[in-house]
Amino acid sequence: MLINRATMFKEAEVTDYRLYLNRREFILGASAASLLPLTAEAGAPAPPPPGQRLQATKNEKLSITDKPNAFKDVTSYNNFYEFGLEKSDPARLAHMLRPRPWTVQVDGLVHKPRRFDIEEILKFPLEERIYALRCVEGWSMVIPWIGFSLSALLKQVEPTGSAKYVQFTTLKDPEQFPAQRPSIFSLGGLDWPYVEGLRLDEAMHPLTLLTVGMYGQVLPNQNGAPVRIVVPWKYGFKSAKSLVRIQLTAEQPQTSWAKAAPHEYGFYSNVNPTVDHPRWSQATERRIGEFLRRKSPMFNGYADQVGQLYAGMDLRKHY
Numbered sequence: 411m412l413i414n415r416a417t418m419f420k421e422a423e424v425t426d427y428r429l430y431l432n433r434r435e436f437i438l439g440a441s442a443a444s445l446l447p448l449t450a451e452a453g454a455p456a457p458p459p460p461g462q463r464l465q466a467t468k469n470e471k472l473s474i475t476d477k478p479n480a481f482k483d484v485t486s487y488n489n490f491y492e493f494g495l496e497k498s499d500p501a502r503l504a505h506m507l508r509p510r511p512w513t514v515q516v517d518g519l520v521h522k523p524r525r526f527d528i529e530e531i532l533k534f535p536l537e538e539r540i541y542a543l544r545c546v547e548g549w550s551m552v553i554p555w556i557g558f559s560l561s562a563l564l565k566q567v568e569p570t571g572s573a574k575y576v577q578f579t580t581l582k583d584p585e586q587f588p589a590q591r592p593s594i595f596s597l598g599g600l601d602w603p604y605v606e607g608l609r610l611d612e613a614m615h616p617l618t619l620l621t622v623g624m625y626g627q628v629l630p631n632q633n634g635a636p637v638r639i640v641v642p643w644k645y646g647f648k649s650a651k652s653l654v655r656i657q658l659t660a661e662q663p664q665t666s667w668a669k670a671a672p673h674e675y676g677f678y679s680n681v682n683p684t685v686d687h688p689r690w691s692q693a694t695e696r697r698i699g700e701f702l703r704r705k706s707p708m709f710n711g712y713a714d715q716v717g718q719l720y721a722g723m724d725l726r727k728h729y
Contacts, residue, residue, distance in 0.1 A: 458485060458504070461627040466536040466556045472617060473540040474711065479551040481625050483698050485632055489545065490651060491600065492580065492587035493632070499589075500632035507586045507652065509629075509636035516563065518657035519573035524566065528636045532622055534558045539619060541642040543649075544681050544695060544710045551698040555640050556623035561614040569610065569658050576613040577663035578639055578650040580604040599670040606650040607663030607677070608641065609719075617642055617715055621649075643709040643716045645679045676729040680720070681710035685729050 490500035514531065517523035536556050544550040564576070582603035584591040590602045612618065619640040622629060629635040634651030641648050647667055667675035674688055683693045683706040694703040709716050720728075 458630040463627055464556050464623040466538040469537040469539050476552045478554050479698050484553055485630050492589050494589050504631035507631040512636050514653050516567045516656045518659055519570045520658050521568035543646050545646040548695050550695045553624055555621050557619040557621035559616045560618045560620045572660050573658040574610055575607055575659045575662055577607045577657045577659055579655040580650055581652045581654045600666050604666050606648055606665050643712040648679050678728050682725055685726055
């Protein structure tokens with residue numbers, strides 16, 4: 411079967427072909443949705459109703475000055491593979507997620523392991539930070555996130571001297587996440603639950619945000635409710651959503667995408683325009699709502715803040 415792509419788009423802007431083969435939508439010819447312009451899709455589900463309001467102090471020092479994308483775009487065009495492969499799947503199926511009650515277990519190599527209720531997490535002093543989220547497929551958006559530095563939570567559990575890495579684990583519940591259900595049409599290549607990780611020094615960096623909201627309210631389900639990580643100098647898939655466990659370890663975690671396709675998705679996954687994805691260039695990106703592409707800055711524009719974390723490393727080898 412031949413698929414005619416609009417000439418203005420590149421391979422980086424469509425779903426991974428390997429994953430498409432596992433999708434009923436592809437078999438039925440519904441893949442045309444992935445060829446639409448990078449903006450809110452026609453006929454996309456309405457944005458979620460306003461959620462609980464969150465009071466947060468804007469952190470100008472850790473924010474960029476770019477204008478945020480429209481709330482509708484951010485909540486109707488995004489990746490959340492537990493709901494499905496299409497960019498519209500999270501918004502379409504988000505009603506299945508139950509973000510209350512919710513707890514996050516923080517344990518591993520710590521002196522004081524704890525289980526945090528989401529209401530406890532919401533009592534931390536909250537900041538609003540405007541971060542650009544860059545996705546490996548070649549698109550980006552600017553979002554006013556609400557949360558606090560992950561280091562504040564980790565300090566409460568007191569990491570031991572043996573802790574070198576932090577592993578993040580997403581909820582595994584096929585009743586709430588339909589793409590986790592065994593099926594010939596389910597997402598191939600990923601083991602559930604979804605796992606991501608950082609080095610401890612990356613996790614303790616002030617920019618790494620434990621995120622509970624955006625646009626002045628709690629996180630919508632399709633954006634990772636009720637709590638997620640945002641690591642602004644890395645590609646978006648590093649920022650694990652709907653967290654249920656944060657574990658400190660001595661060994662580098664086996665993260666989901668690095669395990670499924672190690673030649674394409676390394677552990678570090680820093681935004682690095684000089685290191686191409688095996689199937690497309692990472693040198694440019696398209697901001698949602700814009701037509702022209704722009705150059706991708708090193709570390710997504712945060713080189714001055716995080717570059718020292720990788721001093722002496724070969725970033726082509728440690729991609």
